[in-house]
Amino acid sequence: MIAERSITAQKIIESISSKANKVGFINDTELTNALQYLETKGIPTNKHEDYKYCNMDAVFKKEFKNLSQEFNEITNEDVKPYKLNEAINLVVANGNYAENLSDKIIVKGITVKDLNVFTGKKSPLASLASSNSDAFIALNTAFSGNGIAIKIDKDQVIPMPINIIYINSAKDTSLVNPRNFIHLMPGAELTLSERFINIGKKAFSNFLSEKAVDENAKLTSYTIQEEGTEGFSVNTNQVKVGKYSTYDNTTITLSGQLVRNNHNVVIAGENSQSHLNGLFLTSGTQLVDNHTLMDHQVPNCESNELYKGAINGKSTGVFNGKIFVRKDAQKTNAYQSSKNILLSDDGTINTKPQLEIYADDVKCSHGTSTGKIDENALFYLKARGIGEVSARKLLLAAFANEVADKIQIESLRTHLETELNKLY
Amino acid sequence: MISIKNLHASINGKEILKGINLDVKAGEIHAIMGPNGSGKSTLSSVLAGREDYEVTEGEVKFMGKDLLEMSPEDRAREGLFLAFQYPIEIPGVSNINFLKTAINEIRTYNGKEAIEAKDFLALIKEKQKLVELDAKLTNRSVNEGFSGGEKKRNEIFQMAILEPKLAILDETDSGLDIDALRIVANGVNKLRSKNNAFIVITHYQRLLEHIVPDFVHILYDGRIVKSGTKELALELEAKGYDDIKHQFEKTQG
Numbered sequence: 209m210i211a212e213r214s215i216t217a218q219k220i221i222e223s224i225s226s227k228a229n230k231v232g233f234i235n236d237t238e239l240t241n242a243l244q245y246l247e248t249k250g251i252p253t254n255k256h257e258d259y260k261y262c263n264m265d266a267v268f269k270k271e272f273k274n275l276s277q278e279f280n281e282i283t284n285e286d287v288k289p290y291k292l293n294e295a296i297n298l299v300v301a302n303g304n305y306a307e308n309l310s311d312k313i314i315v316k317g318i319t320v321k322d323l324n325v326f327t328g329k330k331s332p333l334a335s336l337a338s339s340n341s342d343a344f345i346a347l348n349t350a351f352s353g354n355g356i357a358i359k360i361d362k363d364q365v366i367p368m369p370i371n372i373i374y375i376n377s378a379k380d381t382s383l384v385n386p387r388n389f390i391h392l393m394p395g396a397e398l399t400l401s402e403r404f405i406n407i408g409k410k411a412f413s414n415f416l417s418e419k420a421v422d423e424n425a426k427l428t429s430y431t432i433q434e435e436g437t438e439g440f441s442v443n444t445n446q447v448k449v450g451k452y453s454t455y456d457n458t459t460i461t462l463s464g465q466l467v468r469n470n471h472n473v474v475i476a477g478e479n480s481q482s483h484l485n486g487l488f489l490t491s492g493t494q495l496v497d498n499h500t501l502m503d504h505q506v507p508n509c510e511s512n513e514l515y516k517g518a519i520n521g522k523s524t525g526v527f528n529g530k531i532f533v534r535k536d537a538q539k540t541n542a543y544q545s546s547k548n549i550l551l552s553d554d555g556t557i558n559t560k561p562q563l564e565i566y567a568d569d570v571k572c573s574h575g576t577s578t579g580k581i582d583e584n585a586l587f588y589l590k591a592r593g594i595g596e597v598s599a600r601k602l603l604l605a606a607f608a609n610e611v612a613d614k615i616q617i618e619s620l621r622t623h624l625e626t627e628l629n630k631l632y
Numbered sequence: 633m634i635s636i637k638n639l640h641a642s643i644n645g646k647e648i649l650k651g652i653n654l655d656v657k658a659g660e661i662h663a664i665m666g667p668n669g670s671g672k673s674t675l676s677s678v679l680a681g682r683e684d685y686e687v688t689e690g691e692v693k694f695m696g697k698d699l700l701e702m703s704p705e706d707r708a709r710e711g712l713f714l715a716f717q718y719p720i721e722i723p724g725v726s727n728i729n730f731l732k733t734a735i736n737e738i739r740t741y742n743g744k745e746a747i748e749a750k751d752f753l754a755l756i757k758e759k760q761k762l763v764e765l766d767a768k769l770t771n772r773s774v775n776e777g778f779s780g781g782e783k784k785r786n787e788i789f790q791m792a793i794l795e796p797k798l799a800i801l802d803e804t805d806s807g808l809d810i811d812a813l814r815i816v817a818n819g820v821n822k823l824r825s826k827n828n829a830f831i832v833i834t835h836y837q838r839l840l841e842h843i844v845p846d847f848v849h850i851l852y853d854g855r856i857v858k859s860g861t862k863e864l865a866l867e868l869e870a871k872g873y874d875d876i877k878h879q880f881e882k883t884q885g
């Protein structure tokens with residue numbers, strides 16, 4: 209007999225098992241673990257502390273009862289609007305790397321393959337993402353799409369960004385499990401943009417990325433989410449940062465009915481740093497839930513987080529930031545800030561800093577603020593002839609730009625400006 | 633230009649303005665003086681359209697139109713300008729973007745096309761000189777990190793750019809050293825013409841040595857209790873506000 213809580217998981221497994229490809233790139237032990245976790249723990253409900261504001265079990269029961277797992281073929285025309293001129297564009301279509309839609313790699317020091325490059329026991333997949341830690345890691349591991357493996361060679365500073373487009377086009381309600389493994393060898397540097405698009409029917413995108421940043425390496429990554437009203441997603445990043453290295457991410461949520469981001473960074477090498485930034489502008493009945501974990505395992509490292517949300521309509525925003533400073537992680541500097549604007553009476557923001565500190569010589573702080581739009585500033589602008597609508601746009605843009613300005617790819621920044629302007 | 637009749641206004645149920653009457657014609661400079669708490673800043677806030685205040689009685693005609701019916705932005709678009717006593721800092725909004733938006737919204741309201749980029753830049757340059765504002769400040773966020781004097785100069789700079797018909801200077805002299813005061817006053821003097829008018833609200837006579845008013849009014853307890861020419865300001869400076877208070881209380885008694 210199966211436990212009550214795993215009924216949803218069982219249903220998912222049953223309905224997609226027959227249509228899923230046999231996954232050869234994840235080793236058998238990991239596969240077994242993943243399935244076992246799903247069968248015993250199930251899909252989290254709001255009773256699960258980490259999913260308190262994001263009842264995934266309910267979402268699956270209501271929105272993803274029947275999974276068709278039928279997809280439209282993605283064409284060049286479909287992906288064209290999301291390619292960036294100044295980048296190497298790679299496409300993951302309905303969960304699988306589509307080499308035919310991707311740019312040819314002519315830059316030295318980059319290896320791009322599908323996940324079949326990894327085989328058997330030596331596969332690094334799941335080395336940074338344990339199925340025992342989260343149901344969505346387990347779900348992805350059990351039914352992973354054949355995503356992308358990127359390796360940047362030692363000491364290679366890649367002069368142009370890589371832009372990965374994850375695009376889904378379901379014929380009918382479906383679940384997609386895109387996955388990648390990004391490895392920066394020692395001394396390598398890369399700017400990575402990851403864009404999430406849905407052009408088909410209702411789709412649940414359960415994305416999982418493992419990112420290994422070796423010593424002296426630097427990874428600057430952008431996550432741009434625009435999956436629209438038919439898009440539901442869990443976006444999990446499992447990052448490991450080596451010594452003297454830098455990992456930065458800026459996540460901007462432009463749309464998506466439900467967006468859950470799990471951004472987990474393990475700071476495993478001394479003298480490294482990591483910055484996480486987030487921006488979400490929500491409306492309607494959207495739910496955007498950002499969970500971050502900064503796991504400081506070693507001394508002399510720095511982390512900084514800035515998450516900003518503007519909540520309109522009946523939507524909900526969540527920021528839960530956990531900073532974990534282990535016993536050995538002396539001289540840690542860890543900061544966290546969550547700033548929010550409530551634009552409507554029916555919107556909700558839940559923000560929670562969680563500091564667990566086991567070292568005694570550290571600097572850690574957090575701050576959170578939630579308020580309405582600044583009435584004094586609004587009046588000042590109006591007193592200069594600027595109308596209500598433009599004045600609000602100016603103030604919201606000012607609020608958002610603190611995060612949006614982190615995006616250093618010009619064409620992407622321009623795109624964001626246009627899209628954000630529609631949301632103000 | 634502006635005609636204020638029997639204006640009463642209150643905040644949180646407390647009456648601050650108790651029947652103000654004032655007529656300002658084109659080409660005139662009026663000074664309004666008065667002790668703290670007499671209602672000077674309330675008057676400027678009510679005229680600019682701050683919603684915290686409730687107008688309970690009276691009327692204000694601006695260029696023949698009912699000012700109190702208009703939104704704050706429409707008052708500005710019709711040519712009313714308030715130089716704030718405490719200019720607001722707006723992080724993230726650049727002065728340039730702010731001014732361009734303001735100019736264009738005013739132009740659209742008045743049926744004009746948006747300003748050309750080169751004309752806008754020329755305008756900025758010209759007016760910067762007028763108020764001796766550091767060009768670097770224009771590229772920064774609105775008033776963010778500005779010193780007290782820089783904020784006040786930025787107000788006059790904005791005024792110079794927007795060229796209002798009626799400008800109300802709300803204690804623009806407060807917190808200014810003598811050099812900044814001179815710069816601000818010079819700005820106003822260069823901008824005054826027979827087609828515009830100024831209401832200068834001040835606590836001290838000092839500013840009026842530099843901006844010479846045609847009329848001086850003394851505001852006390854929500855009313856204009858005395859009006860005269862520029863000599864009234866000197867008289868006030870010599871005798872202080874206590875004299876006014878005594879006289880006023882005698883007439884009330």
